[in-house]
Amino acid sequence: MTYDLVVIGSGPGGYVCAIRAAEMGLSVAVVEKDPTYGGTCLNVGCIPSKALLHTSEMFEKAGHDFASIGIDVGKPKLNLAAMMGHKAGVVESNTSGVAYLFKKNKIEGIRGTGAVAGPGKVRVTAPDGAASEVEATAIVIATGSESTPLPGVTVDEKRVVSSTGALSLPAVPKRLVVVGAGVIGLELGSVWRRLGSEVTVVEFLDRILPGMDGELAKQGQRLLARQGIQFRLSSKVAGVEESGKVLKVAVEPAAGGDVETVEADIVLVAIGRRPYTAGLGLEESGIALDERRRIVVDDHFRTTVEGVYAIGDVIRGPMLAHKAEDEGVAVAEIIAGQAGHVNYGVIPAVVYVHPEIASVGRTEEELKAAGVEYRVGKFPFSANGRARAMLEKDGFVKVLADAATDRVLGVHIMGPYAGELIGEACVLMEFAGAAEDLGRICHAHPTLSEAVKEAALAAWWKPIHI
Numbered sequence: 001m002t003y004d005l006v007v008i009g010s011g012p013g014g015y016v017c018a019i020r021a022a023e024m025g026l027s028v029a030v031v032e033k034d035p036t037y038g039g040t041c042l043n044v045g046c047i048p049s050k051a052l053l054h055t056s057e058m059f060e061k062a063g064h065d066f067a068s069i070g071i072d073v074g075k076p077k078l079n080l081a082a083m084m085g086h087k088a089g090v091v092e093s094n095t096s097g098v099a100y101l102f103k104k105n106k107i108e109g110i111r112g113t114g115a116v117a118g119p120g121k122v123r124v125t126a127p128d129g130a131a132s133e134v135e136a137t138a139i140v141i142a143t144g145s146e147s148t149p150l151p152g153v154t155v156d157e158k159r160v161v162s163s164t165g166a167l168s169l170p171a172v173p174k175r176l177v178v179v180g181a182g183v184i185g186l187e188l189g190s191v192w193r194r195l196g197s198e199v200t201v202v203e204f205l206d207r208i209l210p211g212m213d214g215e216l217a218k219q220g221q222r223l224l225a226r227q228g229i230q231f232r233l234s235s236k237v238a239g240v241e242e243s244g245k246v247l248k249v250a251v252e253p254a255a256g257g258d259v260e261t262v263e264a265d266i267v268l269v270a271i272g273r274r275p276y277t278a279g280l281g282l283e284e285s286g287i288a289l290d291e292r293r294r295i296v297v298d299d300h301f302r303t304t305v306e307g308v309y310a311i312g313d314v315i316r317g318p319m320l321a322h323k324a325e326d327e328g329v330a331v332a333e334i335i336a337g338q339a340g341h342v343n344y345g346v347i348p349a350v351v352y353v354h355p356e357i358a359s360v361g362r363t364e365e366e367l368k369a370a371g372v373e374y375r376v377g378k379f380p381f382s383a384n385g386r387a388r389a390m391l392e393k394d395g396f397v398k399v400l401a402d403a404a405t406d407r408v409l410g411v412h413i414m415g416p417y418a419g420e421l422i423g424e425a426c427v428l429m430e431f432a433g434a435a436e437d438l439g440r441i442c443h444a445h446p447t448l449s450e451a452v453k454e455a456a457l458a459a460w461w462k463p464i465h466i
Contacts, residue, residue, distance in 0.1 A: 001108075003027045005335060006122050006136035008114035008280070011039020013312030013324030014142030015098050020332035022105035029134060030107060031114030031124055037098040039144050041321045044164045047094050049187055051087040052167065053352050056194040059083075065391055078195060080172065087167070110134065115281035116141070119307050123281065138307050138335045141280060141295060142328065145273040145313035150179060153240050153269060159247060160240055160267045163188060172196045173265040177249050179237050181208035183351050185270035186224065190353045192266075193229055200230045200262060202237055204254050204271075209351065213363040213412040215398065220357055220414060223394055227354075232262075240267055275314040290316075300340075301331045309335070323347050346429045348422045355381075355395045356418035360425050361410030364400065373403035377435060377459025379451050381415040383466050386446040392416035397455035399425075399435055406434035406460060413452070421452055435459040 004026035007014045014030060015037060022028045036043060062076040102109055112124040112132075122134045147162040149155065157165035166188045172195045178185040181203035193199040201208070208224075208231070209217040225231060234254045241248040247267055252259040275294045282289060288296040288304040295310040297303055303310055309331050312324030323342075330340030351357040367374050377399040381387040395415030401408050411425035428438050438456035443449050454463040 001029075002135040002137075003029045003108070004136065005029075005138045005140065005332070006031065006114075006134055007140045007142055008116075008122065009039060009142035009144060009312075010034075010037040010098065010109075011142060011144045011312065011324065012041050012321040013144070013328040014039065014140070015101070015328075016325040017140055017142060017311065017328030017332045018107050019101055019105050020329045021335065022107050024332065024336040024338075026332075026336060028105075028107045029110055029136070030102065031110045031112060031122060031134070033111075033113040035111075036095040037102070037109070038095045040146075041144075042094045042098065043091060044167060046321055048087045048091050048167050049163070049184075049191070050352060051090040052083065052191045053187060055083050055086060056191045057354055060194040069391065078172070080170075080195070084168065113279065115279060116285045116287065116305070116308060117281060118285055119305055136307075138309065140301075140328075140331055140335075141303075141308065141310040141314055142312050142324065143276045143280065143314055144324075145319055146276050147269065148272045148274045150237065150269045150271055153179075153237065153267075155269055159242060159265070160269065162269055166192075166266075166268045166270075169266065174198060175264045176200070176266050176268060177202060177237075177247075177262055177264040178268045178270060180270040180272065181205075181231065181233070182210065182270060182272060183349075184273075185268065186220075186229075186351060186353050188268060188270065189229055190224070190227075193227065198230075199228070200232060200264075202232045202235050202249075202251055202262075204234070204236050206234045208233075209357070212349065212351075212357070212359050213398070213410070214365055216357055216359065216412045216414055219395070220351070220353065223355065223414075224353060237267075273313065273319055277314055300334050301327065317344060318347060318349065320347065320349065343430065346426050348419075348426055350419035350422065352419065355392065355415045356413075358413045358418035358422035359411070360422055361408070361429055362400065363410060363412070367400060367409065372409070374409060375401050375403050375406075375435075375459050377401065377455045377457065377463070379454035379458055379463055379466065381448070381451055383454075384446075384448060384451045386448050387416060387451070389446070390416060392448075397421075397451045399438075399452075399455040399459040401435040401456075401459040406436055407432055408435055408438065408456070408459075411452070411455075415451065416448055421449060424449060424452055436461075 010032040112126040117123040176197040178189040238250040249262045301309045311327035313319045333340035348360040380396045382393040398412045400410040435456045
């Protein structure tokens, strides 16, 4: 068959692109190599990790916080199999939901591994090895990313695991070493720490969460350390000895020096992700890649081959599911003859540790480097009535506003439900709002969102409640 659009990959970018295109009347097919739709995010990433983060947080609250608010339940007992069952149920619900949306929108699902065979042609290799070819007016590559390997360390998904294996451990490890203090390492390290593991995080840089606001990262490290996570910053893992019952992790200073051995039952390699571009026929088709093997695209997501587009983790920009979704909508609209657009200046990022960390826009470090004059407004959750009632006093909201125009340039939150609160900042910034605008908007009381309002007031003039 010939389709108006064939999408390779059914992750958040791919399936959203397909649905949006179908909504506009295009005939659409999606090529997916895995048994279920949804890509890494729905199957072995965002969704299952959030299920475990939620349940592990409830487990910890039951063991530590309930008694202080008058709920006596005794010491909670972990049923890891049931917890994993809940995770599996959430994953199945989401992946089957995508299948339903494909059926609803008359999108053809094609099982197999897709590759570009030239302009307008996609080669599909079925699970049994049979090859076929699909023709399309437009092709969108949305194959996502995969875990970056650590040189000299073999991931077997049993004792040395990637994020995929860390989501399905059969038992709580006594000692867990996490290589990498980025989002994935901190989130999964938090899950197993809450369930009883002794967690050590080894990070090559001298800070956690590279790229996020420095003050936010510093405070986040302090709170995670208070919860029991140990940090070895400015350090690297030189190797993992697997011959014995206990793994022996060789850790040395990033700048070089004496090697120290750290024992572990499980090692999680979480040093980042890389674009999944292998086996897609890119070089053969003449599709250009950059030095990081990301597909080169222009401002309209067009590759160097006519009619072939790319979105999501395989191109430049943050590797975030919602960024890929927005690009999926934009490229579908462009293919349909409309004017798709993504505002890369307003893409939020969330770290689902406790308390949550969320950020949108520019950091203080970025503003200083660019020579932008700005004002800072901060408000602590310890001064927020709702946060006090919830026993969630840690963290703060920080608003960065242009010193001359008062336009909000960045918002950074650490605190309860930060991932939800950041949405208010995104709306404000999308419409080029000022700190005064946000500070003058009536917020319901008592709510956590009042902390955002107070921080905006502090950036504009003065807060009320501190």
